[in-house]
Amino acid sequence: MPELPEVEALALDLRGRLDGRAIATVHLAAFSALKTFDPPLRALEGSFVDDVTRHGKFLDLHVGGLHLVMHLARAGWIRWRDEVPSLPPKPSNKSPMAARVVLDDDSGLDITEAGTKKSLAMYVVRDPQDVPGIASLGPDPLEDDFSVEVLGAILDAEGRKQLKGVLRHQGTIAGIGNAYSDEILHVARMSPFKPASSLDADERQVLHDAIRSTLGDAVDRSRGLAASELKGEKKSNLRVHGRTGQDCPVCGDVVREVSFADSSLQYCATCQTGGKPLADRRLSRLLK
Missing domain, CATH: 1.10.8.50 (Helicase, Ruva Protein; domain 3)
Known part of the structure; x- marks a missing residue:
């Protein structure tokens, strides 16, 4: 399971890759992974990625005033693609693919989850505190006020x-x-x-x-x-x-x-x- 150090490094890596890039579309392959419906996924389309941050083990993509929040759970991961396939991923219980974020230059991110126990979660929210898991987080142990x-x-x-x-x-x-x-x-x-x-x-x-x-x-x-x-x-x-x-x-x-x-x-x-x-x-x- 990705923990604080890996999610922090993911946020830093993606911040550099996504800075100033716009999201063209998001293909959802595992429908159970998306835990919200308002705003819809399509609300991200055409918006620029402003930042990538972390809340505990949650990864947060700031996109045009909205937040695409991901919890990778035990077996989830994010893979960068310099060029995404032209066809969207097909929903399949046997595939590790959960979603694909396609950027404005046809590069993108594959969000995957290995194994049969599917726990990866995605949220599109206006405020990260709208995600129950973030709202209930304890203090971050690397913050200065964790004394x-x-x-x-x-x-x-x-x-x-x-x-x-x-x-x-x-x-x-x-x-x-x-x-x-x-x-x-x-x-x-x-x-x-x-x-x-x-x-x-x-x-x-x-x-x-x-x-x-x-x-x-x-x-x-x-x-x-x-x-x-x-x-x-x-x-x-x-x-x-x-x-x-x-x-x-x-x-x-x-x-x-x-x-x-x-x-x-x-x-x-x-x-x-x-x-x-x-x-x-x-x-x-x-x-x-």
Whole structure:
């Protein structure tokens, strides 16, 4: 799933490509992907792209006073085409194509989603806050006002909830997903199941620093990369996420995994849980 650093880099890449370009048309191939009907897609036609920004993990194309907002979900992506095919994409349950944005010079964007579980979402709105997922976002962890005190208030409010879930919840902190929550907790040397409100002042500072440095470094590495390069960059720089069975880059212990119904997390027992493996079952607790 594209998370804050990749969506930030996508916005930067597309901002340069789309600056001063007009949208000729938008072909919708997966009708379920479009979540709004007013304004209609055709309202974008003939309007110039004024900017491309990000709200958490939402990508926002500012088009002639409207906003084409996209949430790429778990398996969505955007591919640049120097020249789009002359025929529009055909709707098909077997095709990854969700939509195609055609520009005024016949270049454009393919918006795709791999797999059979279709969760990619597109919105045409007058104000980004009209998108429910944006309206409910928590603070952006890379903004200057995301202080240790703000994080502390969040942790206190979340009580005994596990840190992993608190970091991932978009209404609590915007932009962090499964991968970077694993990375942040590894950098902070904290168990994913540590209760949020149990952190003392020093631990809150450590977690805050880990959030800022992990996301900030990923954004810096991604800055200037084309969309086609971002997935590889992310994967090659992950410390524990997606590296089950490999050596921890800090201590050399094996990276372990806890699996759930539709996701998994990775961690290092030596670095994060005092050497104790986490039980690999839903609602895991430290083995005693």
